[in-house]
Amino acid sequence: MEATKYIWMSGKLVPWADAKVHVLTHSLHYGTAAFEGIRMYETAKGPAIFHLKKHMERLIFSAESLDMKLPWSLDQLCDAAVELVRENGLKSCYIRPIAFYGFGEVRVLPTNCPVEVTMAAWPWGAYLGDDPARVIIVKTQRVHPETTVPGAKLSGNYINSMLSVREAVKGGYDEGMQLDAAGNIAEGSGENFFIVNGKTIATPALGSILPGITRASVMQLATDLGYKVEERAIKPEEAFSADECFFTGTAAEVTPIASINDKPMKSSPGPVTKQIREEFLKIVKGENPKYSEWLTYVK
Numbered sequence: 441m442e443a444t445k446y447i448w449m450s451g452k453l454v455p456w457a458d459a460k461v462h463v464l465t466h467s468l469h470y471g472t473a474a475f476e477g478i479r480m481y482e483t484a485k486g487p488a489i490f491h492l493k494k495h496m497e498r499l500i501f502s503a504e505s506l507d508m509k510l511p512w513s514l515d516q517l518c519d520a521a522v523e524l525v526r527e528n529g530l531k532s533c534y535i536r537p538i539a540f541y542g543f544g545e546v547r548v549l550p551t552n553c554p555v556e557v558t559m560a561a562w563p564w565g566a567y568l569g570d571d572p573a574r575v576i577i578v579k580t581q582r583v584h585p586e587t588t589v590p591g592a593k594l595s596g597n598y599i600n601s602m603l604s605v606r607e608a609v610k611g612g613y614d615e616g617m618q619l620d621a622a623g624n625i626a627e628g629s630g631e632n633f634f635i636v637n638g639k640t641i642a643t644p645a646l647g648s649i650l651p652g653i654t655r656a657s658v659m660q661l662a663t664d665l666g667y668k669v670e671e672r673a674i675k676p677e678e679a680f681s682a683d684e685c686f687f688t689g690t691a692a693e694v695t696p697i698a699s700i701n702d703k704p705m706k707s708s709p710g711p712v713t714k715q716i717r718e719e720f721l722k723i724v725k726g727e728n729p730k731y732s733e734w735l736t737y738v739k
């Protein structure tokens with residue numbers, strides 16, 4: 441990971457090496473942080489952040505799911521991200537805002553802990569590599585709506601994702617796919633999941649998954665390209681026999697799936713995944729004016 445010059449900490453840009461917190465930070469002990477992962481791309485009109493507002497809205501939603509009141513408005517958070525990437529002189533990068541309870545008192549309920557927000561940005565390439573991913577359905581079930589808030593991007597939820605990907609990587613796979621309590625496919629440790637059959641594309645319905653911003657963008661894009669898009673329960677057997685499967689995510693972008701549980705997909709990358717991936721990359725690189733409102737250009 442490549443260090444950049446500055447990290448934004450509660451309104452100030454501080455040198456990368458000085459961006460530190462106290463060891464008794466509440467969120468470090470109890471997983472009570474809300475965070476985001478955002479990408480900025482190089483375009484012909486300069487760097488552009490993909491769906492900046494939507495990511496900051498989700499950050500606020502995630503924080504509010506903990507009753508955490510952010511001391512910064514949506515506009516201030518968006519402006520801070522722009523200032524951060526500009527002052528770091530970045531052309532393309534990953535942006536990581538995190539809102540957390542700082543040091544106040546050590547007890548589970550963070551009554552006297554200050555809310556702090558920081559944001560870092562650094563150059564980052566393909567998350568799952570350039571090759572189609574080899575996926576295994578893991579034993580670790582996806583977090584349940586009765587035990588946490590699966591739709592919020594909370595650091596505590598990522599114990600579940602970490603156990604999932606660790607299980608997969610230990611077994612020699614690239615990524616772990618989690619099922620929900622009903623045995624339906626939920627998602628990857630950091631990606632949403634799609635299956636393709638002819639002109640129909642399906643993705644697991646909301647409930648136990650993170651409502652991915654790339655997922656929503658790909659659903660819109662696929663609809664506009666003339667595909668029928670369904671949000672519904674998907675059993676593993678359906679994925680094994682699908683024409684194609686792929687993952688979406690800010691980090692993973694659109695990543696084709698090569699195999700699930702060692703069963704190779706009929707084609708990978710299949711023609712639909714290829715088309716969606718290409719069109720998605722055109723959008724994020726500012727090459728499709730129809731979706732220009734999805735980008736925030738950094739002047």
Ligand SMILES: Cc1ncc(COP(=O)(O)O)c(C=O)c1O
Nearest residue numbers: 630631632650652653654689690
């Ligand atoms: C568990 C999980 N699911 C799905 C996603 C994809 O979400 P997005 O497209 O908003 O990055 C992510 C990445 O943030 C994730 O961590």
